[in-house]
Amino acid sequence: MGQHETVATSLAPTVREEISTALADVDADLARRYPGDPGTRQPVHTVYVPGDAVTAGTIREWGDAALAALDEHAPDAEAFAGVLGLPDELAEPVYERVRAKLEREPVEDLRIDFEDGYGPRPDAEEDEAAARAAALVAAAYKDGTAAPYMGIRMKCMEAAVRDRGIRTLDIFLTGLMAAGGLPGGLVLTLPKVGYAEQVTAMARLLEAFEKTHGLPAGRIGFEIQIETTQSILGADGRATVARMIEAAGGRATSLHYGTFDYSASCGVSAAHQAPDHPVADHAKAVMQVAAAGTGVRLSDGSTNVLPVGATTRVHDAWRLHHGLVTRSLARAYYQGWDMHPAHLPTRYAAVYAFYRGGLEQAAARLTAYVSKAGGDVLDEPATAKALSGYLLRGLDCGAVDPGEVARLTGFTRADLDALAGRPAPAA
Numbered sequence: 243m244g245q246h247e248t249v250a251t252s253l254a255p256t257v258r259e260e261i262s263t264a265l266a267d268v269d270a271d272l273a274r275r276y277p278g279d280p281g282t283r284q285p286v287h288t289v290y291v292p293g294d295a296v297t298a299g300t301i302r303e304w305g306d307a308a309l310a311a312l313d314e315h316a317p318d319a320e321a322f323a324g325v326l327g328l329p330d331e332l333a334e335p336v337y338e339r340v341r342a343k344l345e346r347e348p349v350e351d352l353r354i355d356f357e358d359g360y361g362p363r364p365d366a367e368e369d370e371a372a373a374r375a376a377a378l379v380a381a382a383y384k385d386g387t388a389a390p391y392m393g394i395r396m397k398c399m400e401a402a403v404r405d406r407g408i409r410t411l412d413i414f415l416t417g418l419m420a421a422g423g424l425p426g427g428l429v430l431t432l433p434k435v436g437y438a439e440q441v442t443a444m445a446r447l448l449e450a451f452e453k454t455h456g457l458p459a460g461r462i463g464f465e466i467q468i469e470t471t472q473s474i475l476g477a478d479g480r481a482t483v484a485r486m487i488e489a490a491g492g493r494a495t496s497l498h499y500g501t502f503d504y505s506a507s508c509g510v511s512a513a514h515q516a517p518d519h520p521v522a523d524h525a526k527a528v529m530q531v532a533a534a535g536t537g538v539r540l541s542d543g544s545t546n547v548l549p550v551g552a553t554t555r556v557h558d559a560w561r562l563h564h565g566l567v568t569r570s571l572a573r574a575y576y577q578g579w580d581m582h583p584a585h586l587p588t589r590y591a592a593v594y595a596f597y598r599g600g601l602e603q604a605a606a607r608l609t610a611y612v613s614k615a616g617g618d619v620l621d622e623p624a625t626a627k628a629l630s631g632y633l634l635r636g637l638d639c640g641a642v643d644p645g646e647v648a649r650l651t652g653f654t655r656a657d658l659d660a661l662a663g664r665p666a667p668a669a
Contacts, residue, residue, distance in 0.1 A: 297378070368410055369410075433500070
């Protein structure tokens with residue numbers, strides 16, 4: 243067929259125009275509800291520290307305690323790999339990177355807790371602690387000791403503690419503004435959400451704060467903690483979590499699964515409350531589908547089995563934690579909670595093994611897809627996005643280096659962002 247020849251068609255151009263007009267609202271709704279990945283770094287974990295216990299040295303203290311646990315219970319790569327069952331080729335690079343991470347950036351996301359970890363206190367005491375938290379966070383960002391992400395978990399929107407939670411949030415945010423403004427890594431967590439209306443209330447609260455201080459609309463986002471059965475299945479039989487994302491009005495940044503509150507609300511006995519229990523898997527599967535494509539990220543919960551005591555006990559707890567983190571990563575829950583400094587070595591070991599172990603295969607598949615070279619796996623465009631996202635997450639957490647990715651693929655960070663469908667990071 244010649245270059246200028248045309249094929250026969252039957253439909254008039256007006257048909258296409260009418261269909262486009264009819265679907266215009268749908269197009270706009272899809273763009274609004276499903277903007278895709280925000281293109282920013284997601285922390286691999288969140289560390290909770292009570293509001294009365296956090297200090298300017300907390301992050302460094304967690305790193306030092308984690309290093310001390312390694313020194314005592316796994317002083318070299320061979321010992322650590324033996325405990326966790328890491329393959330020989332990963333033992334040295336994972337161990338070295340874990341130690342370097344604990345020395346350089348032991349905590350990626352610190353949440354100062356004014357909810358379960360803090361408990362009820364006299365109002366004057368919580369006022370003081372909230373103001374102190376603001377001062378600590380502001381100072382940490384100014385002097386370079388901050389975690390990439392920091393913020394608070396307030397009390398929930400239930401009637402008994404609502405006013406106290408709002409006041410604590412107000413004191414904290416006001417303190418940050420007085421100290422120079424809201425840091426880029428600010429994160430706020432709303433716990434025990436049961437109804438979408440509570441999310442709406444949080445959004446209205448933040449909108450009011452923004453107006454008071456002349457901040458851009460939508461500047462302040464927040465995490466929604468999924469800890470109640472009502473947040474998964476409402477009284478009307480509908481999946482509530484999707485309605486919560488909508489109710490946030492674009493402010494929801496992530497959904498965090500609360501292992502113990504949710505398990506208890508389902509009647510799971512204390513001995514069996516864990517991130518891999520079937521009720522946890524169901525809740526997180528609902529969260530995952532509701533959040534897909536929205537730009538709202540997921541975080542798994544935690545284990546309460548602490549790596550403390552005799553070496554054999556620490557090793558058992560490490561194996562459990564490492565296995566749970568690895569399981570979560572395979573299920574695309576790229577973030578979790580860590581409850582003790584000695585959880586950090588196995589958090590990073592699992593994360594680094596996950597990204598380093600699949601680095602060469604992912605790089606080869608992505609390169610073959612882009613070059614249309616073929617191979618033994620036929621990847622779709624959506625899989626290419628996932629492969630790019632995998633490499634980007636590995637870069638963000640320090641599991642792999644830009645030079646390694648460039649050597650294996652020939653791609654820059656900007657290339658990977660484009661393949662993953664992410665917006666280019668701000669300069």
